[in-house]
Amino acid sequence: MLSRATIDRVVRAALDEDAPWGDLTSEYLIPASALATADLVAREPGVFAGGEVFAAAFRLTDPRVDVRLDVEDGEFFIPGAVLAVVEGPARSVLAAERVGLNFAQRMSGVATLTTEYVAAVSGTTARIADTRKTTPGLRAFERHAVRMGGGHNHRYSLSDAVMAKDNHLAILAQKHGNLTESLSEALSRLPHTAHVEVEVDRLDQIAPVLAARSGGRRVDTIMLDNFSLDDLRRGVEMIAGRAVVEASGGVDLETVGDIAETGVDVISVGALTHSARALDLGLDVRLRVD
Amino acid sequence: MLSRATIDRVVRAALDEDAPWGDLTSEYLIPASALATADLVAREPGVFAGGEVFAAAFRLTDPRVDVRLDVEDGEFFIPGAVLAVVEGPARSVLAAERVGLNFAQRMSGVATLTTEYVAAVSGTTARIADTRKTTPGLRAFERHAVRMGGGHNHRYSLSDAVMAKDNHLAILAQKHGNLTESLSEALSRLPHTAHVEVEVDRLDQIAPVLAARSGGRRVDTIMLDNFSLDDLRRGVEMIAGRAVVEASGGVDLETVGDIAETGVDVISVGALTHSARALDLGLDVRLRVD
């Protein structure tokens, strides 16, 4: 899912950022002939993500470095687990270490936090989905990590789905008077492949949204924004499978289980990406000079 | 819809391609002080598209060149019509001329061909849609031109919609035995915002496709591939507004009207972008040296 082109582009930029004109320490203190073996070790439990990205940091620094991934993306690990083994010229291993770790720690942090949300809704039919609140430049990586943690992706960008919020509905209403009619008209203009999601604040907005139709199209998803649990339940009943039901607002690890129990299909959680902390992974390096 | 960032990036590359180290002719034969006024003139009738792109060729060559667009994107024009007036330092106007024309001619060619398809389905509810058969590097421009010609866009890329064809259905069936079940299972894994289109070859595939369900999702669009007019009509009846109906295959200006009469919602036409010819537009330049 992460194309090699994307990985290479982003990792290369990170390596440039971290060593615009080489690694002084390695170059002046480590002989060119020194070799290193390094274990990527978990210092806390978690779910791994970013194996290919971690490996790319070394591969793009020096093709002679070999990285063996012992754990796959999406696997759980315990503290002390060896997740990968890196082997090659010591200068190159040390030069790529920090960049490789920065990616693996962040991506594993996102995956691990996602699994906590996923666990909290287990037994329900709700999926945990990410949002556009991602780190600028790392969206593809963070969404991959969400999937590796058992979550699902929401729209990738402003270009692939429509999200009509109160502001938009107000403007549409101003034009047509009637919400059903105005949404139907919008459906008639929108590309037929654009997913259409409408955010509602009140239960009485659901019926007119569901009634919108144009050329085989309907509103695909209704987002119930900041609804009480009771209202979520009522919303799910009213929609009755005629659209995806998404809950949003006030979601955290305490509340997400109850929200899922209401029967909603999707719970979107900004925190997955905007507030995950880096997981504590370290590289244990052993050098040898022959 | 065409962001300035996209226009600037693509036009700048085209200018570099056309003058990697300057315009020898202008530099050696035209005095720096010479001024030019140039009319963008239609040599045949058509629909205009690419005004902002045409203007960018001059603006990015020299900010002192002024381009006044007399016709908006999407407007029809007759032969001899003046579509835009360019004014500024002669060297710059001449240096940007060919690149500006290359864009405007191609984009107007696409828009004009699109209007012919749109006209051929007028009076029906079918929309004319483009495909991914666009010129590499110019997709955003060509899709803009399609819209300017009254057409609609299909999915932009492989990343924003799913298109399950015979090959995919065969593989899914191999896994689950049953098409409805396998599509339902796929819906349960796919991002809920991904538009799902399924291509069918026979009428008896429609019912199982329509029956697929997962978490408020259904198949969004059914493409009837290479169906006879009778079968298209029957397909539309069977689908009955429960999905978008798209017709594809064997579409040309002769056949498109009859296809539209069957009641399908979308007719996708590769020719809009892969076989439009450049429209004949010219630049009438008047130089003056004071």
Place this chain on the structure above:
Amino acid sequence: MLSRATIDRVVRAALDEDAPWGDLTSEYLIPASALATADLVAREPGVFAGGEVFAAAFRLTDPRVDVRLDVEDGEFFIPGAVLAVVEGPARSVLAAERVGLNFAQRMSGVATLTTEYVAAVSGTTARIADTRKTTPGLRAFERHAVRMGGGHNHRYSLSDAVMAKDNHLAILAQKHGNLTESLSEALSRLPHTAHVEVEVDRLDQIAPVLAARSGGRRVDTIMLDNFSLDDLRRGVEMIAGRAVVEASGGVDLETVGDIAETGVDVISVGALTHSARALDLGLDVRLRVD
């Protein structure tokens, strides 16, 4: 002639355009272990061009995909001919398919149209040449296709040859009074390696153009713009091998043979690149899951 650097840069951009964050269909519907064999098949007769570019679409998506070209650039093929065979991981083959086809169809379209022009002038000494009316961003590819169709390239860009048209001559004349003198003076300033072409509208302009001289330089090519067949013939006689004679204007498949018979050396044809349609090539894919 198409350097690998150029191919890679342009094809990579096209792949990014067509799948900014992956191919959803392949990723969600095709198992990672599935393999594909695909034949590039001609659906109409033509001349092939773009084999290396087609192959690059697959290679740059996934180095494990193997592309065997069965037909070389420049070869003629009949409908049903297998032009290439693609083999590798199914996800990658399907992800690269459209981009590979978009290039091969367009380039083969240009090559095929070129052969028609070349055939129409066979038996004469005229060469068919392209112009700068190419698709922005694809000039190197389209000019390669022209050569593969038996045509020749004209100047690549504004930077490598001078083309003095009526506007330029008027300005030069204003400065010097005399055309021969003014062209001689321009030759004395121009880089000696810059090809100098002068466009004339009337027979009486030929002699003064031919008379221009400076430091071993003369005008290299005289373009007879929109001349009647009789005037072309007279122009060829007057020039008598002392410059390349180029005919331009009103050239199509009907007229090009007669124009060539007048004895001109070069006939430049904008249509080769601005109005070629994509050739109908398809990819027949067979998937297998072990």
Place this chain on the structure above:
Amino acid sequence: MLSRATIDRVVRAALDEDAPWGDLTSEYLIPASALATADLVAREPGVFAGGEVFAAAFRLTDPRVDVRLDVEDGEFFIPGAVLAVVEGPARSVLAAERVGLNFAQRMSGVATLTTEYVAAVSGTTARIADTRKTTPGLRAFERHAVRMGGGHNHRYSLSDAVMAKDNHLAILAQKHGNLTESLSEALSRLPHTAHVEVEVDRLDQIAPVLAARSGGRRVDTIMLDNFSLDDLRRGVEMIAGRAVVEASGGVDLETVGDIAETGVDVISVGALTHSARALDLGLDVRLRVD
């Protein structure tokens, strides 16, 4: 300190990532003539950082959008405070909203967390410094945020300072037997402008490190890694101003105050950048259509 070139490059890439082919919602649901006024509002207390970056998201989307920053980078704010006011075409304001927020939230998160560490060491002479554990691609932004929170920057990259750790010392020792001698020899080869920091694990390593000399150079900084508070105190005494003393390891908001009291000069804190969460800032948008 954040150059406009850096801001523009990074923000432009983030905008492209978030809208590769435009904002469908704005384009189809908001009239081109609609205007928006939007307040950047704090939903929790904190320290602002990233004002110029936030503004760039709007400026680079549409130069007609005006952003007035009401709070400067480094200023503290209370919940409800209006940090900036954005005004301009509604389509553009809405298209840039998420990207602008993503930057401002993260940068303010880093600045705010930094102030907590800085407050915890107030009254001491220790400075709080960041590390290379930054988000790939955003190092310059995050280090700016650290400074805005009252922290200091550590080395920017592998290229501008040497950090000799146990591994390096072991290799040096292997070559020379003697640590002082081997460090002196390294100083004699290193660029004289490269800051040299040596990490020690034990108090008895300090004296030989301090004794190293070459051509006016000495070791600039000694990092006491995972030292007890007592050992830190003793280390500070032994070094006695002859090098910068840096403490590292086991630093959190609980421990940092005591560490600072030992008299160390620098405390480096990876958490500043690798574990700051996004601050809760929102954009309150008001649309109007005339």
Place this chain on the structure above:
Amino acid sequence: MLSRATIDRVVRAALDEDAPWGDLTSEYLIPASALATADLVAREPGVFAGGEVFAAAFRLTDPRVDVRLDVEDGEFFIPGAVLAVVEGPARSVLAAERVGLNFAQRMSGVATLTTEYVAAVSGTTARIADTRKTTPGLRAFERHAVRMGGGHNHRYSLSDAVMAKDNHLAILAQKHGNLTESLSEALSRLPHTAHVEVEVDRLDQIAPVLAARSGGRRVDTIMLDNFSLDDLRRGVEMIAGRAVVEASGGVDLETVGDIAETGVDVISVGALTHSARALDLGLDVRLRVD
């Protein structure tokens, strides 16, 4: 002739190279409000080139800096002359100073050395031309400097002219036996706009080269490589204006005058760009803090 796009691209890269994360000195030691006025002063006599490039270093660092060029490219100056005046925020002026000087010193160095060669051939009809022995990445700049010094440009790149040397002639001969025939055949395949230059080592090669013909084409330039003055003179006579005569080899300021006296049209001098030294220009900066 230097397009703004080229200047901006190259200067921006140089600024990034010289300050990847800002100018520490200015940022920490100069108040943001300080202003600077700086004179670009000549410390030795010479010919100016690179004014626009020098100015761009400041403009691209900070659009508020104003650069007034007091001397135009191509003008001679004496020691002490003020060539430009820079005014603006002190931090920005100081940050851009070195990059601006690095360009102006090098370009003026090339222009000045060129004038020495041009002066040495004054009174003859020979032009001094540059070669492809330019600094990688700076070709457009150095060729501009050559022109500003009164020299002329040779071919820009491998793509815009053919240069057939002994190796090529040997291979051609192997194929055809006869040099005239083989060159004629090559002319029949080459783009008619490609300048064709043939390098000869002996006088007896001139006649067969001159005899080559195809479709109005002939060999454009004959390079007499390492000829004695006598042989140059004889070569000029034999060619008699039927091709440009270029002398090459053993050219320096001592010999160039005599070579020019032989009547050759072009003398190409690699030293213009590969061995020019930077001219001594300095920036006298006056700061003020209000």
Place this chain on the structure above:
Amino acid sequence: MLSRATIDRVVRAALDEDAPWGDLTSEYLIPASALATADLVAREPGVFAGGEVFAAAFRLTDPRVDVRLDVEDGEFFIPGAVLAVVEGPARSVLAAERVGLNFAQRMSGVATLTTEYVAAVSGTTARIADTRKTTPGLRAFERHAVRMGGGHNHRYSLSDAVMAKDNHLAILAQKHGNLTESLSEALSRLPHTAHVEVEVDRLDQIAPVLAARSGGRRVDTIMLDNFSLDDLRRGVEMIAGRAVVEASGGVDLETVGDIAETGVDVISVGALTHSARALDLGLDVRLRVD
């Protein structure tokens, strides 16, 4: 020290510059099957630098070309020495020749000039260092060459070290009255890893500069600008190993030995990079067609 990423990026740009659309001569005059063997031969004595860069020009043109380096960077060679042997397809070898030479000649020129300065100070403890007066875009390459010639690098950029000159000192003094105090205050704000160098014009400035202190920091290097030999000697005595002593100004091959004898640690020489001439290296090519 030169990372492969840097080499590839810069060499690729140089190849593009030299052949934007291929090498016409090779493509039209050399059969695709021809092979070449080429020796890189020294035409004058010198010190080699740039072997990897030279090789990259061929490797990036065509991976089938093999380059064997017979001399390592930093080795001395005599006229006639074969430094490398290139073998592969003739078209590719000829296409890359000029770019490969342009790099190797310049880098070897810098290395060779550096060895002359290094030789002139042999027997002293002074190191020869480069400056920021490098060719824009080639800094990493030229600094590598300086090291290969036995020299040392100074600060790489404005971002990694502080250089306080008279202007800065004047401003600091204005703020604090007292130089020691103002430098101490600056040290307290500067990143502790930023090397701090202060330029002084008079001996009486040394004591206050040496007295500056903050948190284990002091001024790292004192540059004695344009000092007489006597004053340099006195400066060295006064500084007495408490900072690096750098001499600058009026340095050439005549004076550098005496300057070194004064006991300074570093002598920075702009001429190493701004005035080195390209060394005369040539490629002797032998073609064969089977």
